[in-house]
Amino acid sequence: MQYLSSNGLLKLTFTIFILVALGFISNSSIAWQRYDQGCNSCHGGFFSGVSPKGTTIPFNNKHEMHINANYMDAACNLCHGGQGVSYLASSGGTNTNPGIGCIGCHGRSYDGIGYSAAGLRRHHFNTGTTSCAGCHSNDPEPLPENIKPTYYGTVDTNIDDPCNLEPDFLENWSIGDTLGLDNDGDGLYDGEDGDCIICPADLTGDDVVNIDDIFAVLGLWGNCPDPCPPYCDGDLTEDCMVNIDDIFAILGQWGPCE
Ligand code: HEC
Ligand code: HEC
Ligand code: HEC
Ligand code: HEC
Structure with missing residues (x-):
């Protein structure tokens, strides 16, 4: 018994x-291979203006913001084609572009791994949505902001510049005070990201990296404000501290900016 x-x-x-x-x-x-399998729980329907980022979506409709000729003007088959529903990582593609779906703009191509939205997930993680990391634990270190996603600069869309600059933000498609996409997920958008600045160690902005930039770093010395990232002024190494390593970074870029 x-x-x-x-x-x-x-x-x-x-x-x-x-x-x-x-x-x-x-x-x-x-789960999670399509927008409607989980993204919509926070972002609402793709045909809605809901934005957890606080963005004002043109036409109150994310689909329209992506396809309208005055906005991103994305070809239908960048996201659709074949399967009927939009997949995050596959689509029919076009004559110019491979069918990699949303990660054609929200991801990049990584050597040895292929296409991945590692930067998008890093952005979620750093803004408090930690759930992505559970299923995507093998993400590579995101590529820097200035590397173009695959669909950028092609005939299938108006999007060209991951380093959109002030004051115009020509590719700031949503309305209001947002700056496009944080492609590498470090909290800094487009032209405000150090990766987009040709001469990051030129803290004084006089087109030369010299002793004045060392004095500038000394003036910013110490820990960055909490929360960090976003990183702070003078933190060239992006480790949330302005310290001796940033002086070495300046010495490494010594001389006129190209
Ligand atoms: C648990 C809630 C949640 C889920 C689920 C979620 N997101 Fe987000 N997402 C957010 C929040 C919050 C932000 C805005 C963070 C910020 O910038 O303040 C955001 C931002 C974004 C952004 C803007 C990124 C940028 O660079 O500013 C995109 C694009 C995005 N999400 C796509 C997706 C996709 C695709 C999915 C599904 C795979 C998804 N999200 C699932 C909460 C979520
Ligand atoms: C940025 C990616 C993207 C692009 C570009 C895009 N779509 Fe969509 N589309 C989606 C998503 C996401 C949905 C939501 C449902 C799904 O996953 O299929 C959708 C849904 C639809 C639907 C179904 C509507 C419904 O209520 O069920 C139609 C029809 C549609 N799209 C047509 C188009 C056409 C036509 C174009 C080109 C002018 C286009 N789409 C371009 C992403 C896109
Ligand atoms: C042609 C490039 C491109 C493609 C393809 C694309 N996106 Fe986007 N998407 C963008 C850009 C750029 C933005 C930011 C617009 C802005 O705020 O200026 C954006 C914004 C978003 C947002 C809004 C974030 C917010 O709240 O402000 C969501 C959600 C989103 N995309 C999801 C998707 C999904 C899901 C797909 C695939 C079905 C997709 N995108 C395909 C370029 C693209
Ligand atoms: C329940 C598990 C699960 C969660 C949570 C999850 N995903 Fe995924 N995701 C998947 C699976 C499964 C795939 C398809 C297989 C693949 O390509 O890795 C996928 C694929 C993707 C893709 C296309 C492929 C790639 O490498 O980028 C994107 C974009 C994506 N997810 C974004 C997100 C984001 C952003 C979050 C957090 C808001 C998230 N996912 C959370 C399971 C998940």
Whole structure:
């Protein structure tokens, strides 16, 4: 009797284990491959103006913001084609572009790994949405802001510049005080990101990296404000501290800016 019940318990445990395992596998292989499988829980429908970022979406419609000729003017098959519903990482593609879906603009191509939205997920993580990291634990270190996503600068869209600059922000498609995309997820947008500044160590902006920039770093010395990132002025190494390493970074870029 005792033997039977412990055997029953074993079977029950085994069954629960299998069910949990199956549930887990189907979750991780099906969920989140499309916008409507989870993104919409925070971002609302793609045909809505809902934005957890606080952005004012033109026409109150994210789909329209992406396709309208006065905005991104994205060709339908950058996101659609073949499958009927939009996938995050695949689409029909066009004569000019591969069918990589949303990551054509919200991701980049990484050597040895292929296309990935590592920077988008880093942006989520750094702004408090930590849930992406659980399923995407193998993300590469995001490429710097100035590297163009695959679809940028092609005939299939108006988007060209990941380093959109003040004061015009010509490619700031949403309305208001937002600055396009934070492609590398470090909290700094487009032209405000150090990666977009040709001569980051030129803190004084006089087109030469010299002793004045060392004095500038000394004036900014210490820990960056909390929360960090976004990184602070003078923190060239992006480690949330203005210290001796930033002086070495200046020495490494010594001389006139090109
Ligand atoms: C748990 C809520 C949540 C989910 C789920 C979510 N997001 Fe977000 N997302 C946010 C928040 C919050 C922000 C804005 C953070 C900020 O910039 O202040 C954001 C920002 C963004 C941005 C703007 C990035 C930038 O550079 O400014 C894009 C694009 C985006 N999300 C796409 C997606 C996609 C695609 C998915 C599904 C794979 C998704 N999000 C799922 C909460 C979420
Ligand atoms: C930026 C990516 C993107 C582009 C570009 C795009 N779509 Fe969509 N489209 C989506 C997403 C996301 C949905 C939401 C449902 C889904 O996942 O299919 C959608 C849904 C639709 C739907 C279904 C509407 C509904 O209510 O069910 C139609 C029709 C559609 N798109 C047509 C187009 C046409 C036509 C173009 C080109 C002019 C286009 N789309 C370009 C991403 C895009
Ligand atoms: C042609 C390039 C391109 C493609 C393809 C593209 N996006 Fe975007 N998307 C952008 C840009 C650029 C922005 C930022 C616009 C701005 O705020 O100026 C954006 C903004 C967004 C936002 C709004 C974030 C917010 O709240 O402000 C969401 C959500 C989003 N994209 C999801 C998607 C999804 C899902 C797909 C695929 C179905 C997709 N995008 C495909 C370029 C693209
Ligand atoms: C429940 C697990 C799960 C969660 C949580 C999740 N994803 Fe995914 N995601 C997947 C799966 C599965 C795929 C498809 C397989 C793949 O390409 O890795 C995928 C693919 C993607 C892709 C296209 C492929 C790539 O490498 O970029 C994007 C973009 C994406 N997810 C963004 C996000 C973002 C942003 C979040 C957090 C808001 C998130 N995901 C959270 C499971 C998840």
